[in-house]
Amino acid sequence: MIAACCRAGRDPETVRLLAVTKNQPPDRVREAVDLGLRWFGENRIQEAKAKIPLCPSHLHWHFIGHLQSNKCRDAAHGFSVIESVDSLSLARELEKWAARSGKKIPVLLEVNVAGESSKFGYRPEALRAELEAVNALPHIEVRGLMTLAPWAPDPEKARPAFRRLRELKEECGCALGAPLPELSMGMSGDFEVAIEEGATIIRVGTALFGSRPPRAP
Numbered sequence: 029m030i031a032a033c034c035r036a037g038r039d040p041e042t043v044r045l046l047a048v049t050k051n052q053p054p055d056r057v058r059e060a061v062d063l064g065l066r067w068f069g070e071n072r073i074q075e076a077k078a079k080i081p082l083c084p085s086h087l088h089w090h091f092i093g094h095l096q097s098n099k100c101r102d103a104a105h106g107f108s109v110i111e112s113v114d115s116l117s118l119a120r121e122l123e124k125w126a127a128r129s130g131k132k133i134p135v136l137l138e139v140n141v142a143g144e145s146s147k148f149g150y151r152p153e154a155l156r157a158e159l160e161a162v163n164a165l166p167h168i169e170v171r172g173l174m175t176l177a178p179w180a181p182d183p184e185k186a187r188p189a190f191r192r193l194r195e196l197k198e199e200c201g202c203a204l205g206a207p208l209p210e211l212s213m214g215m216s217g218d219f220e221v222a223i224e225e226g227a228t229i230i231r232v233g234t235a236l237f238g239s240r241p242p243r244a245p
């Protein structure tokens with residue numbers, strides 16, 4: 029990660045490593061905390077709800093999975109950032125719970141850059157249509173964009189998607205009249221390319237923890 033930052037001429041302080049602990053037990057979280065990691069990512073509310081209370085407190089948890097509206101209450105309570113907002117109706121549901129607890133929730137908007145049918149997230153065209161309405165919700169703060177690049181064995185194949193997300197972030201910042209700070213992109217196989225293309229958050233699981241245990245029932 030440091031090497032990728034140097035190659036890209038970027039200060040490593042500007043890239044946050046989010047340790048993705050899905051399917052991993054709390055012990056692995058503790059080990060990662062001992063190594064200095066503070067930002068963690070989970071993709072299922074049910075799993076996170078059971079795990080987070082067993083982990084050291086004062087960690088920053090990002091939700092990175094597909095969020096259903098009936099899980100917004102738990103998401104709003106357990107997570108410091110929701111990276112996977114993909115509709116105005118979902119944002120409104122989060123707004124409701126944030127308002128009740130009197131806090132403002134930072135979110136990223138998930139973009140399906142390549143328009144893959146297997147993935148969630150806004151189509152780039154649809155993003156612009158809802159961006160301002162999401163940002164206008166008083167307890168929601170749009171901090172940036174998130175994407176999962178199309179999977180390919182060659183990380184170079186992900187570069188166009190990362191570059192497109194960066195361009196979209198700039199366009200969104202212009203539309204909102206204030207630059208968006210965060211770009212969450214890059215996973216174990218392609219985080220170096222993502223850093224070169226401007227990622228501020230990389231979400232890494234297997235490269236940190238080894239292969240994932242199967243998902244608990």
Ligand SMILES: *Cc1c(COP(=O)(O)O)cnc(C)c1O
Pocket residue numbers: 048050071092093176215216217231232233234235
């Ligand atoms: C699992 C997951 C990751 C991490 O994937 P690895 O290939 O294990 O690094 C990143 N982002 C999301 C949204 C994920 O679900």
